[in-house]
Amino acid sequence: MNISNTQFLIGGLVIAIIIGGLAVFLASGDPDGLESTALYVQGEKTLTGDSPKDGDPEAVGVNDAVEYEAPLPDYSMGGEGGKVGDLIAVFAGIVIVFALAFGATRIVAAKKS
Amino acid sequence: MHIPDAFLPLWQSAIYWIVALVFIALALKWAKHELSEDKIPLVAVLAAGIFAIQAFNLPVAMGTSGHLVGGALAAIVLGSPYAAVFILTLVLIVQGIIFGDGGLTTMGVNILNMGVIGGFVGFYGFQTLKAVGLNRYASAGVAAWLACVIAAIAASVEMAIAGTFPLVPGLIAMGTYHAAIGIIEGIITAAAIYFIATARPDMITENDAAEAAA
Numbered sequence: 001m002n003i004s005n006t007q008f009l010i011g012g013l014v015i016a017i018i019i020g021g022l023a024v025f026l027a028s029g030d031p032d033g034l035e036s037t038a039l040y041v042q043g044e045k046t047l048t049g050d051s052p053k054d055g056d057p058e059a060v061g062v063n064d065a066v067e068y069e070a071p072l073p074d075y076s077m078g079g080e081g082g083k084v085g086d087l088i089a090v091f092a093g094i095v096i097v098f099a100l101a102f103g104a105t106r107i108v109a110a111k112k113s
Numbered sequence: 114m115h116i117p118d119a120f121l122p123l124w125q126s127a128i129y130w131i132v133a134l135v136f137i138a139l140a141l142k143w144a145k146h147e148l149s150e151d152k153i154p155l156v157a158v159l160a161a162g163i164f165a166i167q168a169f170n171l172p173v174a175m176g177t178s179g180h181l182v183g184g185a186l187a188a189i190v191l192g193s194p195y196a197a198v199f200i201l202t203l204v205l206i207v208q209g210i211i212f213g214d215g216g217l218t219t220m221g222v223n224i225l226n227m228g229v230i231g232g233f234v235g236f237y238g239f240q241t242l243k244a245v246g247l248n249r250y251a252s253a254g255v256a257a258w259l260a261c262v263i264a265a266i267a268a269s270v271e272m273a274i275a276g277t278f279p280l281v282p283g284l285i286a287m288g289t290y291h292a293a294i295g296i297i298e299g300i301i302t303a304a305a306i307y308f309i310a311t312a313r314p315d316m317i318t319e320n321d322a323a324e325a326a327a
Binding site: 002003005008009011012013015016017019020022023024026027028029030031032033034036037038040041045047048049050051058060061062064065066067068069070071072073074075089090092093094095096097098099100101102104105106108109110111 | 114115116117118119120121122123141144145146147148149150151152153154155156157158159160161162164165166168169170171172174175176177178179180199200203204206207208209210211212213214216217218265268269272275277278279282283285286287289290291294312313314315316
């Protein structure tokens with residue numbers, strides 16, 4: 001079942017978009033491993049117990065950290081954007097990464113001899 | 114395991130950035146000499162796929178979720194740990210700048226953990242397991258699990274040096290959660306290699322040390 005480069009590119013991009021779309025609706029809202037560890041070392045959660053709904057993993061951090069406001073924090077366009085906003089944000093991210101990887105590889109990759 | 118800006122003092126972030134930049138330079142050198150133009154579609158699809166799947170947190174019980182990191186996958190499929198550094202750097206740049214996932218000052222340490230450690234452990238783990246007789250998919254799955262767990266252990270040591278997490282509780286919790294998250298890493302890595310090998314077997318570079326020497 002060998003497919004052409006174009007089919008591979010389009011097929012791969014479509015699969016990425018399907019995964020990203022499913023993520024918007026199905027991804028777990030639980031903290032990730034690092035955040036859970038931060039809650040655990042603060043005594044906000046037990047090792048194997050549930051995570052608190054209002055826990056702040058970053059409370060263990062340093063106070064003078066750089067505060068950078070990303071344009072689309074948490075893969076979302078904010079509360080008013082709703083699920084559609086989340087989908088647009090994730091799809092935009094996928095297309096940007098795809099284009100960036102394609103372009104960067106094109107520039108740096110070895111010429112085929 | 115994207116470390117936010119608040120978890121590291123600036124001077125430590127700067128040191129990790131310098132180390133990351135050395136590996137990025139080596140990755141660019143690798144790409145210039147070893148990454149042929151016909152791999153462009155594979156790199157683009159891997160980067161987009163890794164980005165998408167990193168947005169998809171799966172529950173692993175214990176009040177915790179996790180997602181594929183993808184360093185082992187990139188390194189195994191493209192036949193070099195530097196492929197992981199190259200691809201994960203691109204993914205982390207977009208995640209940090211546009212989505213606030215992982216900090217900017219801490220992007221260096223995140224590239225180090227997920228790209229460098231993930232890529233090297235994944236690649237050499239895969240080579241070693243295959244050499245001792247495991248099949249391709251089992252080797253890839255176990256190597257990816259190891260890449261996830263060892264990167265998490267490295268992160269807990271970095272957090273301990275920073276004074277953000279105490280060493281032992283940090284190691285226990287990071288190790289426990291990523292032992293579970295690593296199962297996701299292992300299964301998806303093996304499955305993705307199977308799909309790529311089915312669709313385009315020619316695209317997979319399994320730089321076998323033994324085969325290369327023969």
